[in-house]
Amino acid sequence: MRRPRIITLLTDFGNQDAYVGVMKGVIIGINPTANIIDICHSIPPQDIFNGAYLLSTSYKYFPKDTIHVAIVDPGVGSKRAIVCAETRDYLFLVPDNGILSFIVREEKLKRIFRVTNSRYFLASPCTTFHGRDVFAPVAAHLSLGIKPQQLGNKLNHLKTLDMPQPEHKNTGHLEGQIISIDRFGNLITNITRVHIEQHIIKQMQNRGKGSGVRGQESEIRSHIPCTSKNKMLLPYSTTETTIGGKKIRGLSTTYVNVQVGKPLILFGSAGFLEVSVNQGNAQKYFNVDKGDTITMRRVD
Secondary structure: OOOOOEEEEEEOOOOOOOHHHHHHHHHHHHOOOOEEEEEEOOOOOOOHHHHHHHHHOOHHHOOOOOEEEEEOOOOOOOOOOEEEEEOOOOEEEEEOOOOOOOHHHOOOOOEEEEOOOHHHOOOOOOOOOHHHHHHHHHHHHHHOOOOHHHOOOEEOOOOOOOOOOOEEOOOOEEEEEEEEEOOOOOEEEEEEHHHHHHHHHHHHHHHOOOOOOOOOHHHHHOOOOOEEOOEEOOOOOOEEEEEOOEEEEOOOOOHHHOOOOOEEEEEOOOOEEEEEEOOOOHHHHHOOOOOOEEEEEEOO
């Protein structure tokens, strides 16, 4: 017996209104065996970037053939496209507004189709609720086995967001940004372990010019904490992080590495560097917000 297809929902609709429940009703009305899973409905209204980030940290933990429906859609009812993007393992049903920006950096898109075939919509779609009238019925039909190419014409590319990248400064600092803040007040940055590794290599190369260090990346990497089972093995005590005018020394492996109420830096579950406070709120502690700067440097 064929396993029911999973349909995930990620929106900025919230839970105080009936929008999400109505979408589920439409899906079940078309495919009673659909397995619907909520990823998140608390994305700040119209915050496409946050939706893109949360989708990218979630999608790969679902079984192959999952249909991911992500709707953060300030352009609803306009000429913006609705697309069905296909990767090796998943289908994504989204507005073409950049919500797949993180994913296209790590996944190869096999095909993209603009969703225009009204045969798979509800009758007379409302211009303000495509979630109910287009996304939900299309997702349900996909879960029943229709092919993405039946939805409309093929597209060659998707719109993407401006994705801020960490910068290696001439001052010897690695400068990043806060890109997301979770409900605990943890500050998620756009800095990954790879960025730190590259920065340390660059610094050591600059210091070693003329002394034979340049080009010896494998030796340099041996001085950087490695990972095992996706966890940092050792705190890297020779980093200094500045955020909100305050400094933090070293990297931690878990929240309890510091006393309650004290700040720390660690790599979160999504692989990005996070600023946290043990049993506290880092956003309030540092008085910062999304888009604010974080800098790191290596100190001896």
